[in-house]
Amino acid sequence: MASGKLVVLDRTGVLQPPAEHSLAWVADALARLSNAGFTLVVASNEPGISTGDLDLDELEGFHTRLSELVENRGGTVAGFFYCPHTDAEQCHCRKPKTGLIDAIELEFATPANDMVLLTDQRCDLLLAEATGATALVVLTDQGHNTQVNYQGADLTTCANLAAAAEYLLAHY
Numbered sequence: 001m002a003s004g005k006l007v008v009l010d011r012t013g014v015l016q017p018p019a020e021h022s023l024a025w026v027a028d029a030l031a032r033l034s035n036a037g038f039t040l041v042v043a044s045n046e047p048g049i050s051t052g053d054l055d056l057d058e059l060e061g062f063h064t065r066l067s068e069l070v071e072n073r074g075g076t077v078a079g080f081f082y083c084p085h086t087d088a089e090q091c092h093c094r095k096p097k098t099g100l101i102d103a104i105e106l107e108f109a110t111p112a113n114d115m116v117l118l119t120d121q122r123c124d125l126l127l128a129e130a131t132g133a134t135a136l137v138v139l140t141d142q143g144h145n146t147q148v149n150y151q152g153a154d155l156t157t158c159a160n161l162a163a164a165a166e167y168l169l170a171h172y
């Protein structure tokens, strides 16, 4: 896969679809990107694993369902990376710390400045700043809050995941 076309997606909000959309709708957007040559990787903070609020089987079940839906459309999700820790555990992978991006750089031999972080969360904006990646904000409810609270920065935003896919297809 050519470098420069690696998209790192947050899970909650971006992939876990808002009420008006189905997971199939999410898979449609991802498959369009994958079929156009983008490498798609999911990288999420999952502190619920550590606290017991999120079952690992549940998380992996979501990964499997999403992968299958994208594969049914001829695409692929290349990898799932997550931090299972809480803030208190002071790990190196909880975003905006760079551990997940470091791992993705290694696995896909792609420098962070060739990555686009597709997100609605502030931690990914900080992570983009720290690593040299580009952030693209999806305007979920959380994304609107993130945009409002992230003053002084020039943020590129998209209305939803489908619009983000259009943007990436047009600009990369």
Ligand SMILES: [Zn+2]
Residues within 6 Å of the ligand: 083, 084, 085, 091, 092, 093, 094
């Ligand atoms: Zn961690």
